Amino acid sequence: xxxxxxxxxxxxxxxxxxxxxxxxxxxxxxxxxxxxxxxxxxxxxxxxxxxxxxxxxxxxxxxxxxxxxxxxxxxxxxxxxxxxxxxxxxxxxxxxxxxxxxxxxxxxxxxxxxxxxxxxxxxxxxxxxxxxxxxxxxxxxxxxxxxxxxxxxxxxxxxxxxxxxxxxxxxxxxxxxxxxxxxxxxxxxxxxxxxxxxxxxxxxxxxxxxxxxxxxxxxxxxxxxxxxxxxxxxxxxxxxxxxxxxxxxxxxxxxxxxxxxxxxxxxxxxxxxxxxxxxxxxxxxxxxxxxxxxxxxxxxxxxxxxxxxxxxxxxxxxxxxxxxxxxxxxxxxxxx
Numbered sequence: 001x002x003x004x005x006x007x008x009x010x011x012x013x014x015x016x017x018x019x020x021x022x023x024x025x026x027x028x029x030x031x032x033x034x035x036x037x038x039x040x041x042x043x044x045x046x047x048x049x050x051x052x053x054x055x056x057x058x059x060x061x062x063x064x065x066x067x068x069x070x071x072x073x074x075x076x077x078x079x080x081x082x083x084x085x086x087x088x089x090x091x092x093x094x095x096x097x098x099x100x101x102x103x104x105x106x107x108x109x110x111x112x113x114x115x116x117x118x119x120x121x122x123x124x125x126x127x128x129x130x131x132x133x134x135x136x137x138x139x140x141x142x143x144x145x146x147x148x149x150x151x152x153x154x155x156x157x158x159x160x161x162x163x164x165x166x167x168x169x170x171x172x173x174x175x176x177x178x179x180x181x182x183x184x185x186x187x188x189x190x191x192x193x194x195x196x197x198x199x200x201x202x203x204x205x206x207x208x209x210x211x212x213x214x215x216x217x218x219x220x221x222x223x224x225x226x227x228x229x230x231x232x233x234x235x236x237x238x239x240x241x242x243x244x245x246x247x248x249x250x251x252x253x254x255x256x257x258x259x260x261x262x263x264x265x266x267x268x269x270x271x272x273x274x275x276x277x278x279x280x281x282x283x284x285x286x287x288x289x290x291x292x293x294x295x296x297x298x299x300x301x302x303x304x305x306x307x308x309x310x311x312x313x314x315x316x317x318x319x320x321x322x323x324x325x326x327x328x329x330x331x332x333x334x335x336x
Contacts (some may be wrong), residue, residue, distance in 0.1 A: 214247025265292015
């Protein structure tokens with residue numbers, strides 16, 4: 001691609017580098033220059049304009065963006081029509097975005113003319129939401145560069161994991177001083193979190209803050225066919241031998257991970273009872289503000305496994321905004 005000034009009378013068929021208006025003639029930036037417009041501008045005294053001349057192997061910006069977008073889009077994603085060198089990928093359903101960072105990096109390293117920007121990996125998205133944009137910076141890109149970009153990602157580095165766990169069971173443990181209004185608010189907040197995923201609370205029980213009671217409650221939720229169980233403790237989990245993990249194990253389940261490098265959200269417990277994932281929610285999960293509970297909940301709702309390694313990797317970017325009035329804020333109160 002050659003970019004620079006040309007004689008206006010010789011510009012017909014080239015691409016206008018800038019929008020130009022004069023004497024009733026208008027050239028649109030990025031559009032081919034009609035012969036009549038070139039003639040009118042030349043007659044109006046405009047001797048030169050800045051234009052783009054494509055080389056034989058160049059691929060126009062829209063075609064290049066569209067080809068790359070179709071190549072990068074995996075299951076659950078679809079490209080929109082390309083315009084001005086840009087092609088957006090959107091989600092076809094609600095779910096969690098999966099990204100292969102190495103694949104995206106490889107494409108972006110090929111040529112400065114080719115760029116791909118995505119939402120962060122594991123971001124919950126709604127149907128129709130834009131998850132990535134492919135932008136060709138100039139008006140065309142060398143065909144060889146486009147082929148290298150396509151080869152740089154042999155498998156689609158972007159795909160969607162749609163939500164499919166929809167039946168959620170909730171256990172709330174009780175201690176003196178825990179108000180019923182607190183539990184009611186907690187359930188409303190959870191229902192709001194679940195709604196974008198098409199999930200809802202199908203079973204809810206309140207039991208004493210004791211391991212045996214938690215075990216019985218979790219067993220009932222599993223027997224009722226819940227896809228996922230969430231336990232809100234009247235007191236935060238302090239150890240793997242505390243009430244909620246002990247209750248999970250007494251029911252025949254297993255603790256997979258206790259604690260996470262996300263704040264707020266450190267005191268989250270993750271386990272399983274048969275095929276049913278179980279989350280021991282941290283206290284901050286009673287708040288609608290984003291916290292570590294969200295990081296795990298949405299992955300599980302999308303049917304993704306969450307391993308210890310996955311949780312460890314959440315530490316980078318895991319320092320979130322403080323939640324007012326939580327039990328153990330980061331900054332200690334100073335006496336005046």
